[in-house]
Structure formats: structure tokens, C-alpha cells
Amino acid sequence: MQAAPAYLQVMDWSDLPIFLAIARTGQLAKAAQSLSIDATTAGRRLRRLEQAVGERLFEQGPDGQSLTPAGERLLTHARAMERAAAAIGERDAGGPVRGTVRASVSEGFGTWFVSRHLGALADAHPGLSVDLVASSGFLNPTRRETDIAVLLARPRRGPLLTRKLADYGLRLYAARAYLERHPVPTTPDQLRHHRLIGYVPDILYAPELRYLDEIPGAPPPQLRSSSINAQHRMAAAGAGIAVLPCFIGDADPDLARLLPDIAIRRSFWLVTHEETRHFAPVAAFSEWLATLVAQHRAELEG
Structure with missing residues (x-):
């Protein structure tokens, strides 16, 4: 079984929601809006996450931001964490x-x-x-x-x-x-x-x-x-x-x-x-x- 990347142990997991939001929307501004934060804060948290990973997670294109290979790898782990967090929240809240x-x-x-x-x-x-x-x-x-x-x-x-x-x-x-x-x-x-x-x-x-x-x-x-x-x-x-x-x-x-x-x-x-x-x-x-x-x-x- 492949070991999890070392950066998962040191990164701030609270930065994952902005990463996931950008991956879904393709735009930093839309991602920030979906999380009710300003774009400056979202950009700062993305840079902090990229520093922890040691690689760029997105590249800018004509249609917005797309995942780099490093971003694709992180997305697999981030999705798993998101699902686990959602399952815990549903269990604790009685299922909504x-x-x-x-x-x-x-x-x-x-x-x-x-x-x-x-x-x-x-x-x-x-x-x-x-x-x-x-x-x-x-x-x-x-x-x-x-x-x-x-x-x-x-x-x-x-x-x-x-x-x-x-x-x-x-x-x-x-x-x-x-x-x-x-x-x-x-x-x-x-x-x-x-x-x-x-x-x-x-x-x-x-x-x-x-x-x-x-x-x-x-x-x-x-x-x-x-x-x-x-x-x-x-x-x-x-x-x-x-x-x-x-x-x-x-x-x-x-x-x-x-x-x-x-x-x-x-x-x-x-x-x-x-x-x-x-x-x-x-x-x-x-x-x-x-x-x-x-x-x-x-x-x-x-």
C-alpha cells in the first residue's frame, strides 16, 4: 500500500476547503465567495498550502485555474478527508x-x-x-x-x-x-x-x-x-x-x-x-x- 505523502503530517488542514473550492469552481474569486471569505484571504491560504506541499497546486489558464499533477495528487487525499469529515458530521448531527x-x-x-x-x-x-x-x-x-x-x-x-x-x-x-x-x-x-x-x-x-x-x-x-x-x-x-x-x-x-x-x-x-x-x-x-x-x-x- 502506498504511503501517504509526508506533507499531510505538517500542513494546516483548515486550508483544504479553499483548495477543494478552487478545484471545483476553477476560480479563486468564486471559491472565496462560496466559503464567505475574501479573495485575499483565500489566496494567502492557498499559498500557505502550496508551501507545505512544496509544489504549485494550480496553473492559470484562459478558462481559469486547473490542477497541476501535484494538485491532482492532493485532491485524492483532500476528497477522502472531506468525505470522512462529512460522515463524522452526519453521525454527530443525527444524519442531516x-x-x-x-x-x-x-x-x-x-x-x-x-x-x-x-x-x-x-x-x-x-x-x-x-x-x-x-x-x-x-x-x-x-x-x-x-x-x-x-x-x-x-x-x-x-x-x-x-x-x-x-x-x-x-x-x-x-x-x-x-x-x-x-x-x-x-x-x-x-x-x-x-x-x-x-x-x-x-x-x-x-x-x-x-x-x-x-x-x-x-x-x-x-x-x-x-x-x-x-x-x-x-x-x-x-x-x-x-x-x-x-x-x-x-x-x-x-x-x-x-x-x-x-x-x-x-x-x-x-x-x-x-x-x-x-x-x-x-x-x-x-x-x-x-x-x-x-x-x-x-x-x-x-
Whole structure:
């Protein structure tokens, strides 16, 4: 068994929270804000920790601070200490979950589904803080950019734990106002007479988003956006026909489903780093989300 580094015996463990916060946020200022301290104090504590380790822990890049090899090594030990401290705190306090969890989800899933239920999670765990990163793209649990990611495909490598969260359905939708101005398509080949809305093909963040490729005869989209929310807004405004997740399209009373035989299926995968799976905030959020999607399976599958 590999011995623990000698610096773990001499460093000030109270400096580890700022190290962990920078590793999670990638920015000293954001890390300081998350710990309710000023950036000067955070910088001083980081330098003190680096002096104890004897190496730089972060390097500055165009997108913020990233871990050096020494920082990656320390992160393994710091995470273990954090989990142990959280477990002790939960035992002493009778079990309430305390801490922060960051979850990276797709823009549509985060905006239209997860966010509207987060209040119930906060009520159940008053000591739990949640960073919901809902965007066109995903943060990477392998690089410790996030604690949890909900992906559109199962990762093939990395120290990750993955489980299927849910299937979800997608359909063609158009605004009722659009259908008053244009003939309703009754076969897929009639879509060529309509304006389609879709993703920008050369900047897709996941190949699973190539929905229109699965519809025979569908022309390329004339109106394109990297944002599913923007695509929804275009469709709702009567600009054309869009492929939308059913949990988005069915939630908008101004939209109508088209071509009932065209049903696209995708899956959500819940991914965590194997070293953080027992960290109480990660476990609490993961189990809550798994239970939530099971309760709303019909809504997601459409």
C-alpha cells in the first residue's frame, strides 16, 4: 500500500476547503465567495498550502485555474478527508446532509424538469447547497469539473460510476398559430414544404442531438441554434417545426404534436466519480434525482 505523502503530517488542514473550492469552481474569486471569505484571504491560504506541499497546486489558464499533477495528487487525499469529515458530521448531527453538490445537466432537462423540483430537495435537506449547471454542453466528472453529470450517452472510460437514469421521448412540434398559416404535414416527406428548426450541426456537443437525421425526408433545418430553449422559443413563436423533448413540448399549451408515428427515443445517464459516490451531498442528490425521474417517467417518455 502506498504511503501517504509526508506533507499531510505538517500542513494546516483548515486550508483544504479553499483548495477543494478552487478545484471545483476553477476560480479563486468564486471559491472565496462560496466559503464567505475574501479573495485575499483565500489566496494567502492557498499559498500557505502550496508551501507545505512544496509544489504549485494550480496553473492559470484562459478558462481559469486547473490542477497541476501535484494538485491532482492532493485532491485524492483532500476528497477522502472531506468525505470522512462529512460522515463524522452526519453521525454527530443525527444524519442531516450538509455541503455543496454540483450537477451538470443538459439545458433543457435542467431548465424544464430538474429546476422546478429543486425546492422540494432543499426542503428535505436544508443544509444542502446545489449548483445546477444547465447548459449546452456538459462538465466532466473525470476532470472534477462537477460532482454529478447527467449525460446523453454512457461514458466508455474513466474512473466513473454510471447508471441509466431514464429514457425520454422527443416529437415534432409546431405552434398552433403556425399550423393556421401552413398545411399540417401528414407524412414525413411533406416536411420539405415546411421550415424546420434544429441544432447548429458543426457545434453539436453530443451526436445524440442529431434528431432530424432519423426522420426520413426531413430537410436540413433553416433556423438553427445551439440552445434547445431558443429552439423552443422559435417554435412557440410560430417560426417553424422543431424536434423537442416531450417534457418541453407537452408543457407548452401553444404547441401541438405532429406526425404521431415519428417518435425519437434517447436516454439520460447519471454519472459520478467513483471517489465521491459516498460523499453525502452527492449520494443525496443522486438518489433524489433517480427517485424523481421514476415518479415522472410518463412525462419524460411522452
